[in-house]
Amino acid sequence: MADISPKHDVFQAIADPTRRELLSLLSDQEMSVTIISEHFPISRTAVSKHLHVLADAGLVSERKVGRETRYKLQPEPLMELKQWLSYYERFWDNKLAKLKKFVEAD
Template sequence: MAEPLVKHDVFQAIADPTRRQVLKLLVDHEMPVNVISSHFPMSRTAVSKHLRILAAAGLVKERKVGRETRYRLEPEPLQDLQRWLDFYSRFWENKLTALQRYVELGEES
């Protein structure tokens, strides 16, 4: 029986350090799973599971070349994530500016 397709959130997908490393490997060119798995101290099956999670989050795409499946980075979800972070970063910057003012005023007292 086939495993049901679960849509993974980009945050969930990139939360794992192995998956972040996989994405880094795929930045410049596509790779088959055997080449990707050679970079990790885990089984090819474990790497395939990570690739399925990344694919479900839309972060990698598969392409069949003969018998081989190649994976490539799909950066759009990361760009969406960056836009989301940019929107909320203004709140962090405001808090840091307020903290800086507080610290500077506290030193003058």
């Protein structure tokens, strides 16, 4: 049986600050591994690993061009995060509403 998805989930993927920087960098443009890694103080191999984690989570796409591998942002999986967040928004909205009420009752 093919193992469909021990994939990394989006929550775990964005937990690392370097990976968040990668997403930010790749939101502008598609870039090759070497060029990407020039923006970071760690080795190209380490960057490559981070990119694979992001790819596993579906947050970036890989494309081979000659000897390069180019990556670009794939924002769709972030919708899961947005949906997760939306559940909690009402709690802080609620707090804000209570605060407003309190202030206005003055």
